[in-house]
Amino acid sequence: MHAKLSPAKIGLALAAAVLTMGAALPATAAPTASADDGPSTKDVPQCVWAWSNEYDDVIVHNACGNYQRYKVVMAFGPDLPCATLAPGQEHSWRDPSGRFDGLVSC
Known part of the structure; x- marks a missing residue:
């Protein structure tokens, strides 16, 4: 004869199974x-x-x-020359060739 499991025991068993399976999965980067x-x-x-x-x-x-000294890095075009900005200053580079790809420090 089989023992009857309560819903609480079934829930605990399922939770334990899920935790065990999760621990066995490989870690992803x-x-x-x-x-x-x-x-x-x-x-x-x-x-x-x-x-x-x-x-x-x-x-x-x-x-x-x-x-701050920086250089604008362009994709599909030459990088822009290093430039210096004072605190609070803004600089615009008008339609440089290529696509803006980021900044690096100089």
Whole structure:
């Protein structure tokens, strides 16, 4: 004769099975940045912002409390030269060739 299991015991058994199966699954790597993630700001402080507007101009803004040197990286075109921004200053690069791909520190 089979013993009758209560709903609580069934729930506990199912939870234990799910936990056991989850522990046996291989670990997956965290997602990495790709070209589809948008422009990169490698080595540039978070207080330096850059974006491209509807006219493909690249605008860089320095919200840091000190001077910042940076270079605009372009895809499908030459990178722009290093530039320096004072605190609170903004610089626009008018329609550079290529697509804005990020900033790097100089």
